[in-house]
Amino acid sequence: xxxxxxxxxxxxRNNFLQEVKDNxxxxxxxxxxxxxxxxxxSCPMGPYWDHPPQEIFMMIRANKRExxxxxxxxxxxxxxxxxxxxxxxxLPITHIMHGLAHYAKRLGxxxxxxxxxxxxxxxxxxLMKKGRVNELKLGLSLYFMNGFAEGVKKAWKMKDIGLxxxxxxxxxxxxxxxxxxxxxxxxxxxxxxxxxxxxxxxIESSVKK
Amino acid sequence: xxxxxxxxxxxxxxxxxxxxxxxxxEAAETGKQVILIExxxxxxxxxxxxxxxxxxxxxxxxxxxINQRRAKANTNLTILTLAEVSDISGTEGDxxxxxxxxxxxxxxxxxxxxxxxxxxxxxxxxxxxxNMDKRKGAYLPYNNAYPQQFVLDSRIIGTDDADKxxxxxxxxxxxxxxxxxxxxxxxxxxxWATGWQPFDAAKIxxxxxxRIDNVITSVEFERMMDxxxxxxxxxxxxxxxxxxxxxxxxxxxxxxxxxxxxxxxRICCMASLKQSTYVREKYADEGKASxxxxxxxxxxxxxxxxxxxxxxxxxxxxxxxxxxxxxxxKTGNPVLNGVNTEGYHRYSNPHELVVLAVGMEPSVxxxxxxxxxxxxxxxxxxxxxxxxxxxAAGCASDALDVNRAVQNATASALRAVQVxxxxxxxxx
Numbered sequence: 001x002x003x004x005x006x007x008x009x010x011x012x013r014n015n016f017l018q019e020v021k022d023n024x025x026x027x028x029x030x031x032x033x034x035x036x037x038x039x040x041x042s043c044p045m046g047p048y049w050d051h052p053p054q055e056i057f058m059m060i061r062a063n064k065r066e067x068x069x070x071x072x073x074x075x076x077x078x079x080x081x082x083x084x085x086x087x088x089x090x091l092p093i094t095h096i097m098h099g100l101a102h103y104a105k106r107l108g109x110x111x112x113x114x115x116x117x118x119x120x121x122x123x124x125x126x127l128m129k130k131g132r133v134n135e136l137k138l139g140l141s142l143y144f145m146n147g148f149a150e151g152v153k154k155a156w157k158m159k160d161i162g163l164x165x166x167x168x169x170x171x172x173x174x175x176x177x178x179x180x181x182x183x184x185x186x187x188x189x190x191x192x193x194x195x196x197x198x199x200x201x202x203i204e205s206s207v208k209k
Numbered sequence: 210x211x212x213x214x215x216x217x218x219x220x221x222x223x224x225x226x227x228x229x230x231x232x233x234x235e236a237a238e239t240g241k242q243v244i245l246i247e248x249x250x251x252x253x254x255x256x257x258x259x260x261x262x263x264x265x266x267x268x269x270x271x272x273x274x275i276n277q278r279r280a281k282a283n284t285n286l287t288i289l290t291l292a293e294v295s296d297i298s299g300t301e302g303d304x305x306x307x308x309x310x311x312x313x314x315x316x317x318x319x320x321x322x323x324x325x326x327x328x329x330x331x332x333x334x335x336x337x338x339x340n341m342d343k344r345k346g347a348y349l350p351y352n353n354a355y356p357q358q359f360v361l362d363s364r365i366i367g368t369d370d371a372d373k374x375x376x377x378x379x380x381x382x383x384x385x386x387x388x389x390x391x392x393x394x395x396x397x398x399x400x401w402a403t404g405w406q407p408f409d410a411a412k413i414x415x416x417x418x419x420r421i422d423n424v425i426t427s428v429e430f431e432r433m434m435d436x437x438x439x440x441x442x443x444x445x446x447x448x449x450x451x452x453x454x455x456x457x458x459x460x461x462x463x464x465x466x467x468x469x470x471x472x473x474x475r476i477c478c479m480a481s482l483k484q485s486t487y488v489r490e491k492y493a494d495e496g497k498a499s500x501x502x503x504x505x506x507x508x509x510x511x512x513x514x515x516x517x518x519x520x521x522x523x524x525x526x527x528x529x530x531x532x533x534x535x536x537x538x539k540t541g542n543p544v545l546n547g548v549n550t551e552g553y554h555r556y557s558n559p560h561e562l563v564v565l566a567v568g569m570e571p572s573v574x575x576x577x578x579x580x581x582x583x584x585x586x587x588x589x590x591x592x593x594x595x596x597x598x599x600x601a602a603g604c605a606s607d608a609l610d611v612n613r614a615v616q617n618a619t620a621s622a623l624r625a626v627q628v629x630x631x632x633x634x635x636x637x
Contacts, residue, residue, distance in 0.1 A: 036461075036503045040555075041532025041547030042415075047555060055553045086415065086532065088466035 025099030039083035074101035130181025226254020228603020229402035301598030312387030314361035328377035408463035422448035453562035464568030
């Protein structure tokens with residue numbers, strides 16, 4: 001992916017705003033931000049991340065490419081939609097943040113050891129196996145995300161909740177054997193493969209354009 | 210009032226605020242017959258509810274008195290108060306307007322002695338003071354009201370209060386049998402000057418205007434400064450009646466926001482800069498004002514005023530649209546939360562009183578406009594040939610300050626005069 005990154009840096013030299021506009025979902029809205037700051041003030045995660053959305057948008061305009069793409073901000077978004085509801089210019093801020101996160105991840109610039117990124121990957125891998133989320137396996141893989149010992153500890157701590165969920169039939173222990181999935185799994189895999197090809201082709205053509 | 214004479218060379222002015230008054234007087238002083246109709250029982254509109262004008266910080270009473278004198282002296286001008294247009298039909302040079310007149314229950318014998326006011330008892334919300342206090346059912350809207358005649362609130366008609374008022378009047382000025390009247394008035398041209406209303410601040414939910422006592426609007430703050438206003442000229446917190454000395458102003462409260470009003474209301478920046486001088490006027494060095502803004506729009510010569518306020522150490526400017534306001538239950542102080550764009554610092558600032566610089570919206574709802582006319586997205590009247598002989602003046606055409614509204618009204622008067630001149634030539 002670093003290859004792609006280099007190509008994009010070459011292409012959009014000194015115009016990160018254009019790069020965001022061309023390649024990031026809803027990225028063409030960034031130029032509409034008037035820096036009022038109501039999104040940043042409305043964000044419940046505000047005190048815990050590197051840069052508030054308003055600052056991210058200004059950094060995009062100021063060509064701070066590295067800082068933006070390696071920021072942890074986009075990964076802290078909980079999709080509460082407070083910012084979209086209040087933005088006086090109706091910017092789809094939540095979607096832009098997710099678009100930036102996705103773009104940073106594709107280029108391999110997203111921050112390392114960021115728990116949301118790890119979980120997102122686990123979720124994606126889990127979903128891709130059978131086209132349905134296997135909640136038992138996803139839960140377990142989340143426990144063991146940071147090593148075996150911590151996983152055992154976490155699983156032990158959560159055992160009563162797991163048992164309760166099993167008894168009220170909210171969790172099926174047999175899912176561990178493979179679990180449920182979509183009917184046409186080959187078709188599902190083909191569909192995802194095709195989508196990924198299309199996206200790769202779009203970015204490739206964007207690089208060459 | 211059925212003695213109103215009008216022809217297709219008459220100019221009808223709808224709305225008796227500063228713009229309507231100006232247009233009516235300018236047209237009447239060129240020798241045209243003008244009929245000015247006003248919904249409220251007095252003319253002068255929202256300007257009469259202001260304490261001071263920017264940028265000169267003079268009192269609006271002064272200019273208003275000059276206009277009242279011009280109106281009194283001009284025989285070409287007929288003023289109808291408590292009157293509203295319900296329909297206008299016809300074309301340029303030949304309009305017929307249907308006008309509904311509400312009864313005043315007081316005739317021209319009234320000397321404004323105030324005996325009826327003393328006699329009655331029931332009190333109602335005082336809309337002149339944005340319902341911050343009460344007034345009685347027989348009242349003079351404000352001290353300098355023109356015409357200088359009392360009004361009976363229609364809600365006391367049929368009650369003991371109405372009879373008490375009638376009995377107290379020594380001049381036989383109270384006529385309880387007055388009825389609503391409908392008039393048809395001919396006119397060659399119409400000047401539409403229905404003005405603006407403050408945006409309903411309660412719609413901006415994160416600011417809690419409807420929940421937090423000490424969050425008020427800029428128009429209410431303006432009334433507090435009037436020595437004859439609801440607080441006797443003192444800046445008092447609605448929650449506990451204590452004087453507020455640390456006051457925050459929030460700009461763009463409703464304006465420049467696609468959730469509320471899309472347009473910039475133009476006056477609010479200067480209004481808040483002006484009101485920051487009120488805080489200093491009241492408390493000298495003890496008064497503190499904080500202005501939260503997106504950007505200050507003090508255009509052309511107003512820049513001087515802005516710079517003077519900036520030079521004041523007791524006025525702080527915070528470049529940030531406030532995200533929300535919560536109330537500190539212990540002190541009653543509203544606490545403003547947000548992020549400052551200059552440095553992206555998170556703040557949580559308590560103030561004793563918060564003034565929302567509310568935006569201007571047209572006072573006539575665009576969905577129920579009584580006349581066929583071209584309106585823009587914001588409900589203001591566009592200058593369009595399709596409007597024929599109907600011209601907008603002042604804030605019916607756009608969000609304007611008094612100065613620009615008056616210029617705009619004079620221009621409309623000229624356009625209306627041109628129409629009736631054409632009619633006159635055609636009939637010669």
